[in-house]
Amino acid sequence: MVDFEVEINGTTTNITYLTKTSEPAYYNTMEPITFGKENGTLVFVDYIKGD
Incomplete structure (x- = not known):
């Protein structure tokens, strides 16, 4: 994991x-x-669970 973001909307x-990854490739989940x-x-x- 390089970074993360938390967004709260009500509940x-x-x-x-x-x-x-080591390729390097970046993925958002x-x-x-x-x-x-x-x-x-x-x-x-x-x-x-995200993709």
């Missing part, structure tokens, strides 16, 4: 990773994560 967080509240505590609800 959804998008994490975008910039990775570099985005992983959205959804949060909710359970008994007054912030909890993980859903995760979608």
Whole structure:
């Protein structure tokens, strides 16, 4: 991983990773994560694995 960016929008967080291979080639991967509240505590609800 070379860098990453986190964007928060309400209960959804998008994490975008910039990775570099030895070729060198660069790839962006985005992983959205959804949060909710359970008994007054912030909890993980859903995760979608990026390409």
